[in-house]
Amino acid sequence: GYLEISGNAGDFLGAALPGNKMGMKGGTILVKGNVGQRAGDHMRRGNILIEGNAGDYCGSRMTAGTIAVMGQTGRYLGYAMRRGTLLLWNQPQLSVSFNDCGAHTLAFLPILFASFKTLNSKFADVAQSFNRVQRYAGDMSEMGRGEVLVKI
Numbered sequence: 001g002y003l004e005i006s007g008n009a010g011d012f013l014g015a016a017l018p019g020n021k022m023g024m025k026g027g028t029i030l031v032k033g034n035v036g037q038r039a040g041d042h043m044r045r046g047n048i049l050i051e052g053n054a055g056d057y058c059g060s061r062m063t064a065g066t067i068a069v070m071g072q073t074g075r076y077l078g079y080a081m082r083r084g085t086l087l088l089w090n091q092p093q094l095s096v097s098f099n100d101c102g103a104h105t106l107a108f109l110p111i112l113f114a115s116f117k118t119l120n121s122k123f124a125d126v127a128q129s130f131n132r133v134q135r136y137a138g139d140m141s142e143m144g145r146g147e148v149l150v151k152i
Contacts, residue, residue, distance in 0.1 A: 001026070001027040001028075002027060002028050002029075002030075003027070003028070003029045003030070004029075004030045004032070004120075005029070005030065005031045005032065005033065006032050006033075007032065007033045008031070008033035008034045008035070008036075008052070009031050009033065009034075009035045009036065009039075010035075010036045011036035011037045011038055011039075011055070012036070012037070012038050012039070012041060013029065013031070013035050013036070013039040013040070013048065014029055014039060014040045014041075014043055014046070014048050015038055015039070015040060015041035015042055015043070016041060016042035020042070021042060022042055022044045022063070023040065023041055023042040023043045023044060024040065024043045024044060024045065024046045024048070024065065025044045025045050025046065026044075026045045026046045027046045027047075028046060028047040028048075028049065028119075029046070029047070029048045029049065030049045030051075030119060030121055030123070031048070031049065031050045031051060031052065032051050032052075032121065033051065033052045034050070034052035034053045034054070034055075034071065035048075035050050035052070035053075035054050035055060035058070036055045037055035037056045037057055037058075037074070038055070038056070038057045038058070038060055039054050039055070039058045039059070039067065040058060040059045040060075040062055040065065040067045040084075041057065041059075041060050041061055041062075042060075042061045042062070042063065043059070043062045043063065043064070043065045043067070043084065044063050044064055044065065045064050045065045046065050046066075047065065047066045047067075047068070048065070048066070048067045048068070049068050049116070049119075049121065049123050050067070050068065050069045050070065050071070051070050051071070051121065051122050051123070052070065052071045053069070053071035053072045053073070053074075054067075054069045054071070054072075054073045054074060055074045056074035056075045056076055057074070057075075057076045057077075057079050058073050058074065058077050058078070058086070059077060059078045059079075059081055059084065059086045059146075060076065060078065060079040060080060060081065061079070061080045061081065061082070062078070062081040062082065062083065062084035062086075062146060063082050063083055063084065064083050064084050065084050065085075066084065066085045066086075066087065066112070067084070067085075067086050067087070068086075068087040068088075068123065069086070069087070069088050069089065069090075070089045070122060070123075071089070071090070072090055073088060073090070073092045075093065076095065077092045077093070077094060077095075077148065078094070078095075078098065078138060078139055078146055078148055079095070079139065080139055080141065080142050081138065081139050081142060081146035082139075082142045082143070082145060082146060083145045083146050084146050084147075085146070085147050085148075085149060086146075086147070086148045086149065087130070087133075087149050087151075088148065088149065088150045088151065089130075089150075089151050090150075090151075091134075091150055092148065092150070094136055094138070094148065095138075095139070097138050097139045097140045097141050098136040098137065098138030098139065098140070098148060099136060099137045099138060099140060099144065100134070100135075100136055101135040101136060101137050102134070102135065103132060103133070103134055103135075103152055104132070104133055104134075104135050105131060105132050105133075106133060106135075106149070109127075109130060109131065109133070109149075110127055110131070113126060113127035113130060114127060129151070130151050132151075132152045133149040133150060133151060133152060134149070134150045134152055135147055135148070135149055136148040136149075136150070
């Protein structure tokens with residue numbers, strides 16, 4: 001499915017409901033504004049595209065999926081994330097449990113951004129500007145299979 005929010009979204013966007021261990025399991029959420037804390041908490045699959053800023057704990061306890069943030073991110077980004085990808089336009093303040101893996105040109109990024117071409121969004125036009133990234137692996141306290149990709 002597809003959900004477009006033409007403004008800001010509160011806390012726990014795409015996150016697990018209280019008492020559940022699994023959040024969003026597919027589809028795409030486009031936010032044309034900012035999101036609150038814990039966006040994508042326990043996220044399982046799907047895409048969350050944020051044109052604005054994201055609050056604290058964005059992508060915390062993620063199991064899979066992709067969260068893209070064009071604005072700034074809060075503290076504790078990717079806290080206890082197991083897998084999944086966080087795409088960022090601005091350098092975040094990462095915890096020491098993320099390892100810098102160097103600069104990369106990743107073949108899957110043009111394919112991913114091509115899937116956003118049909119959206120009425122800033123994400124439709126960013127494929128060429130987001131071709132080289134600084135990659136961080138983490139959270140190492142959860143075996144380090146998640147990744148944070150920051151536009152260079």
